[in-house]
Amino acid sequence: MASQTATTVTSRHITLPFNLRADPLALNDPKNRELLYKLFPGTTGLAMDGTFLYIIQAEAPPKPWPKSIAGLPSYFAPQIGPQHTPVLFGWHLGRGSGAIARSLNGRDMADWEPLFIIVKNHFKVMGVSVTEIMYWGNYLVVILEHRRTADISKLPWKAGNIAVTYFYEDEVGRPSTPQSRCEAGPRPGNQVDLKSLTPAKRRRTRDFVFLGSSDRDSIEGSFMGTSFQRVIADEGSSEQQWVFAIWLYMGQDSADALPSRIYGNAIFTSTGYVLGFCQYAPTEGPMKDWCVGIATNEFIDRGFTNF
The missing domain is CATH 3.10.20 (Ubiquitin-like (UB roll))
Known part of the structure; x- marks a missing residue:
């Protein structure tokens, strides 16, 4: 049985004896809150919205920051409020x-x-x-x-x-050039030992996934939501269509460290199945630190299953 004070840090994930994603009410337990307060000196408050765990500090601790704490993506904020959250809420x-x-x-x-x-x-x-x-x-x-x-x-x-x-x-901070559904296909050389395409639709959100950043490297993020985007149907066409897209949260202040060339890079699971291909990652605005990609459903529906 795990100790009530056991803390494990693995690949920028802090694992505790409780999991806030599986049991949000665990945050109300005084022992659990005490453990969270001890993780980062100077913490003055804790909050969660079901998606993120907020660590309230007047000044954030030195980087690197954890990707998750007790099962939820973490976010350091000076206070609780709509201006101090990565949540996309208009x-x-x-x-x-x-x-x-x-x-x-x-x-x-x-x-x-x-x-x-x-x-x-x-x-x-x-x-x-x-x-x-x-x-x-x-x-x-x-x-x-x-x-x-x-x-x-x-x-x-x-x-x-x-x-x-x-x-x-x-x-929202999108690139000024409209993206077409065909332009968001895979970029050669970005394979990272990937397997076949797998549908993103109906997939459970909040799982940790990866964005290819080079031929062999990747950046971890959280699959948080989906959308339908209106895009140009094909290159050189004026026709517009709606396509299914996936949204990843890449971590607090991650936009400053993302490589300049991620367009077309694969978004994939820990087992190597591809969920989509990156369109862009805003560097400013309410979607900063997020990444959006065209979902694999758009390619599977056209008969593609492999690279």
């Missing part, structure tokens, strides 16, 4: 703006595409241009293309009985 509207897809239970859907279709079509009927719809298990983020859009008071505040929040396209 601005939201009041109840008076209405709700859609009331018949669906949108929380923790294994396949949320039916909800996406309803939301996408709703905005199309409204005449509001949308570039991406993100799904985070208990809320959606809708990216609006234009600031001067239709009356925002008419945008839904809920869809499928979960919250809907919003960003404008110019807030």
